[in-house]
Amino acid sequence: MSSLKYRTIKDKTFFYVTCFLASLTVVPLFAIIWELIKKGYKQINWNFFTESAPSTLDAMLARNTGDIIPGGIANGITGTLLMVVLAAIIAIPIGILVGIHLSEHPKTKFSYITRFLTDLIQGSPSIVIGIIAYAWIVKPIGSYSALAGSVALSIMMLPLIVRSTEETLKMLPGSLKEAGLALGASYTSVILKVLLPAAFGGLFTGILLAISRVMGETAPLMLTALGSTTINWDIVKPTSAVPLLIWEFYNDPNLIDMIWSSSLFLLILILSLNIIAKQIAKKWRIQ
Amino acid sequence: MVITNPILQLKDVSISYTPGKNAVESVSADIAEKQITAIMGPSGCGKSTLLRAINRMHELYPDIKTTGEILLNGKNILKTNPMEVRRMAGMVFQRPNPFPTMSIYDNVIAGYKLNGISLPKREKDELVEQSLKNVGLWDEVKDSLFKKGTFLSGGQQQRLCIARALSLKPQVLLMDEPTSALDPIATNRIEELLLDLKKEFTIMIVTHNMSQAARISDYSMFMYLGNLIEYDETQKMFTNPSDKRTEEYLTGQFG
Missing domain, CATH: 4.10.270 (Myosin, subunit A)
Known part of the structure; x- marks a missing residue:
C-alpha cells in the first residue's frame, strides 16, 4: 500500500x-x-x-x-500606419491568391516547392529581408523610403497570409464547392463567391496576426525606411516607425524616458490586435 | 420495356477512374420524361458515378475517362461545356449543403448570382417565392428570407437545396441519396415532395433504400459491379424481377 x-x-x-x-x-x-x-x-x-x-x-x-519630456511619437505612429497599410495592400492579394492555389492543387510539385519556399521566408532573419528590400528599392530609387520598408514588411507578412489562407480553405467542406459547381458556376466564381466568403473569418484572423507580427519589426526598417524626425506621408521619402523611434530613443541619453512610453504603446497595440484576432477566429469558426 | 420520347438517353456509357478498370460498364438506357427513375445497387456499384456523369460532376476527380454518349433532349452533354450541362441538369447531394454565407433568399437564386446573371428585383422575388413554394418551404421561411440558410433544420436545408436546383429550371433533377442524412419524418416530406415535383420535372434518384425506390419511383435500375443488370418499371421489378441477381438484392441476400 x-x-x-x-x-x-x-x-x-x-x-x-x-x-x-x-x-x-x-x-x-x-x-x-x-x-x-x-x-x-x-x-x-x-x-x-x-x-x-x-x-x-x-x-x-x-x-x-524636472519636467516631462515634451513631444510625442506622432511621426512614428503615422509612419507605422503608412508602412503597415502599404505592406498589407501588397501582401494580402498575393498571399490569398497563393493560398488559394496551394489549397486547390495541394499535391503538385509546384505547390510543394512554393510551400517549402514560403516556410523558408518565414524562417529568414528579418534583417536579411531588410537587406533585400534595400537592394531592390532603396538602391534604384537612391533614397530610403516608406515604400522600401513596406516591401520588406510585406515579404514578412506573405508566408503568414499564404499559410492561413491555405489552412482555412482546406477546412471548408468539399460539399460547398460541389454545390457551387453543380449550379453551373465557373471555378473562379465558386472560389471568389462561395469559398472565400465562407473562409472570411480565418483569412481575416491570419491577416491581423500578420499585421501584428510585422508592426513591431525594427531591423528591416533600419535598412529601408531609415527614420524621420517629422511626420511623412510620402512613400518615397524616409519615414519613421514606432519601433525605429524606440531604437533612436535608446541611443540618445536625453530621450531615454521616451523608451518606456513608446514601448508601452507598441505593446498594447500589438496585444490588442492579437486579442481581436483570437476573438474573430473564435466567432467565425467553421461549423 | 420501351420508353417513348425519352428526355435523356444513355448510350453505351463507360466510365473509369483508373485506366483499364471501368466503374461504369457500357450502360445504355432511356429515361422517361416527368417520371422518377431510381438507381439502386450495393455500395461501389457505380450508381453515383453514373448519376454524376449526367451533369459531369464526376469530372471533378482527376484522370476520369468517359466514353459513349449521354443525350439530353438529343444533345450530347459529353460534348457540351460542363457549365452549360450543369445548368440543364440540377443536382442535390447526400448532405444538405446550402451556402453558409448566403441568406435563404440568396441561396435560392445562387445559381443566377454565381453565374453572373442579374435579374430584375421583381423577377427574383417571384423566382424565390415560386421555387420555395415548389419545395413546400415558403410558408416556413417567408418571414426569414434574409436570414442565413444554415439555421434551418436538416430537412429544411435539403428542401432549400432542392429549391436552389429548381430555380434554374433544369430539364432533369439528379439526386444523390438525398435523404440518407435525414430523419424519417424529413425523409417522408422529401418523398412526398418528389411525387409532387414529377408533374413538372424529370427526376433521377440514387438510393440505398429499396423501400424508398419502391414507394416513389416509376422506373428502377439495378446496377451491380458497374453493369446495369436490370431496368424496368418499378412495379414489375419489385414483383417479378427477371434477373436472379436483382431478386437476390431485393430480397436482401446481398448488398
Whole structure:
C-alpha cells in the first residue's frame, strides 16, 4: 500500500510542478507590462500622440527643469500606419491568391516547392529581408523610403497570409464547392463567391496576426525606411516607425524616458490586435 | 420495356477512374420524361458515378475517362461545356449543403448570382417565392428570407437545396441519396415532395433504400459491379424481377 501512496504523491507533485512552470511562463509578460506602465505612463498624454519626437536639446532642457519630456511619437505612429497599410495592400492579394492555389492543387510539385519556399521566408532573419528590400528599392530609387520598408514588411507578412489562407480553405467542406459547381458556376466564381466568403473569418484572423507580427519589426526598417524626425506621408521619402523611434530613443541619453512610453504603446497595440484576432477566429469558426 | 420520347438517353456509357478498370460498364438506357427513375445497387456499384456523369460532376476527380454518349433532349452533354450541362441538369447531394454565407433568399437564386446573371428585383422575388413554394418551404421561411440558410433544420436545408436546383429550371433533377442524412419524418416530406415535383420535372434518384425506390419511383435500375443488370418499371421489378441477381438484392441476400 505504501507504493500506492508514493504514486499518488508522485502524481500530485507532477501536477503542481507543471502548474508552477505554466504560471512562470506568464510572469515575464506581466513583469514587462508592469515595468512599462510604471516608467512610461508619465509621458503618455495628448501630445504624445499628436507631436513628433522631441530634439535632444528640448529633452535635455526639460530634464534639467524636472519636467516631462515634451513631444510625442506622432511621426512614428503615422509612419507605422503608412508602412503597415502599404505592406498589407501588397501582401494580402498575393498571399490569398497563393493560398488559394496551394489549397486547390495541394499535391503538385509546384505547390510543394512554393510551400517549402514560403516556410523558408518565414524562417529568414528579418534583417536579411531588410537587406533585400534595400537592394531592390532603396538602391534604384537612391533614397530610403516608406515604400522600401513596406516591401520588406510585406515579404514578412506573405508566408503568414499564404499559410492561413491555405489552412482555412482546406477546412471548408468539399460539399460547398460541389454545390457551387453543380449550379453551373465557373471555378473562379465558386472560389471568389462561395469559398472565400465562407473562409472570411480565418483569412481575416491570419491577416491581423500578420499585421501584428510585422508592426513591431525594427531591423528591416533600419535598412529601408531609415527614420524621420517629422511626420511623412510620402512613400518615397524616409519615414519613421514606432519601433525605429524606440531604437533612436535608446541611443540618445536625453530621450531615454521616451523608451518606456513608446514601448508601452507598441505593446498594447500589438496585444490588442492579437486579442481581436483570437476573438474573430473564435466567432467565425467553421461549423 | 420501351420508353417513348425519352428526355435523356444513355448510350453505351463507360466510365473509369483508373485506366483499364471501368466503374461504369457500357450502360445504355432511356429515361422517361416527368417520371422518377431510381438507381439502386450495393455500395461501389457505380450508381453515383453514373448519376454524376449526367451533369459531369464526376469530372471533378482527376484522370476520369468517359466514353459513349449521354443525350439530353438529343444533345450530347459529353460534348457540351460542363457549365452549360450543369445548368440543364440540377443536382442535390447526400448532405444538405446550402451556402453558409448566403441568406435563404440568396441561396435560392445562387445559381443566377454565381453565374453572373442579374435579374430584375421583381423577377427574383417571384423566382424565390415560386421555387420555395415548389419545395413546400415558403410558408416556413417567408418571414426569414434574409436570414442565413444554415439555421434551418436538416430537412429544411435539403428542401432549400432542392429549391436552389429548381430555380434554374433544369430539364432533369439528379439526386444523390438525398435523404440518407435525414430523419424519417424529413425523409417522408422529401418523398412526398418528389411525387409532387414529377408533374413538372424529370427526376433521377440514387438510393440505398429499396423501400424508398419502391414507394416513389416509376422506373428502377439495378446496377451491380458497374453493369446495369436490370431496368424496368418499378412495379414489375419489385414483383417479378427477371434477373436472379436483382431478386437476390431485393430480397436482401446481398448488398
